[in-house]
Amino acid sequence: MTTAFPALGTTAELLVTDPARLGAALAVLREELAAIDAACSRFRPDSEISRLHEAAGREVRVGPLLAEALAVALRAARLTDGVVDPTVGAAVRALGYDRDFALVAADRHTSVSNVANESFGTAEVANDSFAASFGRAPGWHRVLFDPVRRLVVLPRGVHLDLGATAKALAADRAARRIHAAAGCGTLVNLGGDLRAAGPPPDGGWLVALGDDHAAAVTRPDATVALHRDGALATSGTTRRRWRHGGRTVHHIVDPRTGDVPEARWRTVTVAAKSTVDANTASTAAIVLGAGAPAWLERRHLPARLTGVDGDVVTTPGWPGEREAA
Template identity: 30%
Template sequence: MVHIVTKSKLMMDTVVEIKVVTSLSLPEVEPVIAQAFEAFRNVEQACSRFTPDSELMRACQQIGTHVQISSWLFQPLKFAMEMAEWTQGIFDPTIGKTMETYGFNRHYLTGETLSNLAEDNASYRDIVLSDDDRTMYLHKPLVIDLGAVAKGFAIDLASRMLANFHGFVINAGGDLYAGGLDETGHAWRIGIQHPAHKNQIIDAVEISNEAVCTSGGYERKSKVREDIHHIINPNSKQSPHELSSCSIVAPYAMMADVFSTVVCLYGLDQGKRLLNEMQLKGILVTSKYHVERVGGI
């Protein structure tokens, strides 16, 4: 007899909910779910821009020297760097200082704010990663923001721990991975939140062994400037407004996570071209709340 076990914790500035479909007893299930939550804790400790003693922030203090970093930090940073290269800097993990300037620098638990020294013209080209010895080298002071990849990375790690269950969903504030089948033996039906109405669903997708991640300007707005949200073009230092939300379906959460941000930055036409080129699926909601489905959803 299968049943559902659900657990949730506050991590990475959001509520992380893990739901598993299983015939096992609670004492058998709970340690596995605890292991999945541990993946989130490890990634947060490595990648947080909001904690002065995170591995990322300690490494960012060391300019002009090769700093060895853990795989918890190296893997998402490498993926962010590849995306920066591929988009020619439209997506850039060195956006952190701009984020701080617009007030995105408050720790969700302590309320403390961070402000770091960084050069205005810093870009991803000022970061050098070495696969051979897993080191990072910074040419100049900068602040790395891994907000578009770290949560997806944590979801992917946690999903490996849960792979033996009949089915499971890891939902980290709307970014999620759904494995296997739901308790009725069907693919998981995932609702896409309406950008203007928090408790309404604007569309839905059915997925199994896939991720769906959503980015949108409605999620976090700047208290410094009302036209700025947490997705910012590193060249113009402005936020895009053509799309109010981008939900991307991909084989992995880290991929869905970063592409949802990139498509928001690109806008509707270029975003659709990108998704078709990458053979990814998406639900794009325009600023007038018109829904555009891409990739045969």
Template identity: 30%
Template sequence: MAPQAPSSVRAGPEHRVAVPLTLPKDLAPQVGGLEVEASGAAMGVTWTLKAITLPGLGAQVLARTVQDRLDRVVAEMSTWEPASHISAFNRAPAGAWQDLPEGFAQVMACALSMAALGQGAFDPTVGRVTDLWGFGPPGPVAVPPTDAMVDEARAQAGWTRLDFDPVGRRLRQPGGLGLDLSGIAKGFGVDEAAHALLRLGVRDFLLEVGGELRGEGLKPDGQPWWVALERLEGEVEGQAPILLALCGQSVATSGDYRRYMIHEERRLAHTLDPRTGRPSESGVACVSVLHAQAMVADAWCTLLSVVGAEEGLALCAAHDIPARFLVHTKRGLEERLSPAFQALLED
């Protein structure tokens, strides 16, 4: 996702425009609002905020609000933080139950639901495998792990090994299992920061965290928050760029061009297939998903990147998920749209 400055992005005849099928009933530009911008760093990425606010809620207040919420997610769910709740769980002995903060429990419930829906193609328990491939906290590796190393790590993984008590908000460590919520936690951070802004009374804003975006309300000129889907080198010509109107919507993007390792002149994507313990070979270069919740969009992106366009489009059709795929073909990168995404483009 390339979040161009909203002030410079407007829909025109050279674009394809994706607009939500339903909009809030009270959607109207704010009278007397002040345009402010804020930015910072959290979750290993940068974040930016463009908002329309009222006197007394300046950029510093909004920046502190966003930063506090993102830092809280890091403290709970970052495997890069030794003192985090998730790191404590990963160190826990077999059979130990760990109480979870409310947000952590929400993410676990969603993650396990997505794991069941994808029959293991999305799996939050492959932390040990992720580390082996050099994409986790231990850092990059010079060569890929051996088959024996991958098989051993996979034997300790598996979402069905987890006992999760959603009512009591607790999780049991079965022994040796490494949680990794990187495929969903950033989206949850976007949602948490957005909810905090809404509670402050900020109703019109565009928030971007590491390429995942959520838009609420309108800009002062009555335009929605327009966001352009990134165009990649190698895309087959003939398709106009897509602009998304983010009105109460989030968009997440996952791609094999962002993080990878090179081995024997092969590029191995950081997206791992939990079913094999190896980099995904689905042929998906990039997938973008729209959803009201950034957490859900984030998780769907991870799942669809693994299962590929054919199975992914079938899943999207069954669950009414708007998704846009860019798929590697002999001609270049070709676009595939789910029925729900196609409906957003139709007049």
């Protein structure tokens, strides 16, 4: 049994092996998504992370969920040597991604700061003379964080973007809670960030892969099986794209430059034990470009990388897949 609904600027999909438990499972998922949005959304002035930005330069005690999300983001930065860095917030905003896409789509022509893209298609910035001022991200190491006491000092001028890792964290948390509460197998899919928990259906959860996670079900590039307590995450540059400064840009930023990375991969899907780890690796791979396959292989992470020209590279351990006809 499955259900889907809009959440976190993308589509949330929930599957359970016991149809009778879908209602209870859905309630848990909605609760988790509402909590992560209230803690981590940079588009909500009332979110906890927005209040943290307002208190820049001062010591702030944050709530348990934001502390967990911040710890996850800083761990991702540490494990990738800063290739995935939460301090890219200012760079992402400078590129024009300063509002939730769902809101921007309804008001895309009102001002230069309000333009981005919908799930499909590309939006034009109202004034291409408005160009981003690129520069290296401040760096994750500048964020002072005591995870035990949940104390944070965010330096002035440093803007956090926890979007990717926070969404992956939500998938991990929700799948674990749903399995514990419902007692059946479950699969949570948040815009291509997937986490399975509990006994899967016979043959595993069949996951359709493609440039567009919403269209992949009917037009998959390939299909793989996800088994008990596994995770997959796909990062790509084909959906969240818009025009800015006379060129096409997207939502993944290279912290080393503050700009979008050189185009090598269209999508990267990584399998890992947690959605957070899979998402961290898939995002890093987009930024690393040509060096991504070797980087993933050294970390023993199975992955499928689709190049901008359509070439497909897999790393050792990637599961057997059924190619689309």
